[in-house]
Amino acid sequence: MATNAIRPLANRTALVTGGARRLGRAIALNLADAGANVAITFRDSERDAVSTVHALRNRGVAAFALHCDVTSEASVRSAIPAAIRELRRLDILVNNAGNYETVQFPDITVAQWDAIFASNTRGPFLVTQTALAELKRRKGRVINLGSLGGILPWASHPHYCSSKAALHMLTKVLAKALAPEIAVNCVAPGMIDLADRSADADFFARMAAKTPMLRNGTKEEIAAAVRFFATAPHFITGQIMTVDGGLSLG
Ligand SMILES: NC(=O)c1ccc[n+]([C@@H]2O[C@H](COP(=O)([O-])OP(=O)(O)OC[C@H]3O[C@@H](n4cnc5c(N)ncnc54)[C@H](OP(=O)(O)O)[C@@H]3O)[C@@H](O)[C@H]2O)c1
Numbered sequence: 001m002a003t004n005a006i007r008p009l010a011n012r013t014a015l016v017t018g019g020a021r022r023l024g025r026a027i028a029l030n031l032a033d034a035g036a037n038v039a040i041t042f043r044d045s046e047r048d049a050v051s052t053v054h055a056l057r058n059r060g061v062a063a064f065a066l067h068c069d070v071t072s073e074a075s076v077r078s079a080i081p082a083a084i085r086e087l088r089r090l091d092i093l094v095n096n097a098g099n100y101e102t103v104q105f106p107d108i109t110v111a112q113w114d115a116i117f118a119s120n121t122r123g124p125f126l127v128t129q130t131a132l133a134e135l136k137r138r139k140g141r142v143i144n145l146g147s148l149g150g151i152l153p154w155a156s157h158p159h160y161c162s163s164k165a166a167l168h169m170l171t172k173v174l175a176k177a178l179a180p181e182i183a184v185n186c187v188a189p190g191m192i193d194l195a196d197r198s199a200d201a202d203f204f205a206r207m208a209a210k211t212p213m214l215r216n217g218t219k220e221e222i223a224a225a226v227r228f229f230a231t232a233p234h235f236i237t238g239q240i241m242t243v244d245g246g247l248s249l250g
Helices: 022-033 046-057 073-087 110-137 158-177 201-210 219-231
Strands: 013-016 037-042 063-067 092-095 141-145 183-189 240-243
Touching: 013 022, 013 073, 022 037, 022 046, 022 092, 022 219, 037 046, 037 073, 046 063, 063 073, 073 110, 092 110, 092 219, 110 141, 110 158, 141 158, 141 219, 158 183, 158 240, 183 219, 219 240
Parallel strands: 013 037, 013 092, 037 063, 092 141, 141 183, 183 240
Antiparallel strands: none
16 A cells, blocks of 8 residues: 555544544644544534535545434444445454533533443443454554543542543553554543633633643644544554643652
């Protein structure tokens, strides 16, 4: 299969869950810039998904969006095979869809605990399992979106941190269980400034001051890390790459 330095993913395909907006959109665009045909899934953000598909096609690749709720087994078992059929093959699965929530430990309800694990941990399990045969056939790659919160214990996010720590472990377990056909890695973003006007500017400024690189990260930097694993030697597997400007170094 022909590849080149400018479009190393030419003739390859990628599926990005939750790819309509924010980090997922940046990841999808970066993979398209590398030449991959891209499918994205959305849950609520259909309008954003349409706009992202438009931006993907403007990069000269085939692209489409389809609805998938990663917390629903029925939805995953129908949407993921449909995406693979339309893509004709699947080389790269990016488990990006997830949720974040701030709740103090005494206040976390069982429903909140289960909901975070359903999207952040069970979702990647279900999607990966559903795509498994095709990824094996293509000697493909799985790239999970973990979190600095899966490494550092954030006291105000017990369920979120636990769900991402579990995803980090799932990454390592699957790297062994799915070898030698599939490489499984994880990008763990730190503080990423998405230029969201509703974000707490003081909080972001404080976090930047604490970070060795003296700033927060960008969505493009997370997308570049995902592209690294999408194009890296297949021998690299089971790795959790923290992209945090050194914040986790203490
Ligand atoms: N942003 C950060 O600073 C940061 C830091 C650390 C880790 N991360 C991780 O990086 C990934 C992307 O971050 P983000 O901030 O862009 O995430 P986000 O905006 O919170 O969520 C990304 C997408 O996930 C989709 N999603 C949520 N629940 C879903 C479900 N049940 N089924 C299907 N899709 C679902 C949503 O799709 P719809 O909009 O279509 O509903 C949403 O657009 C996440 O896994 C996140 O935990 C992000």
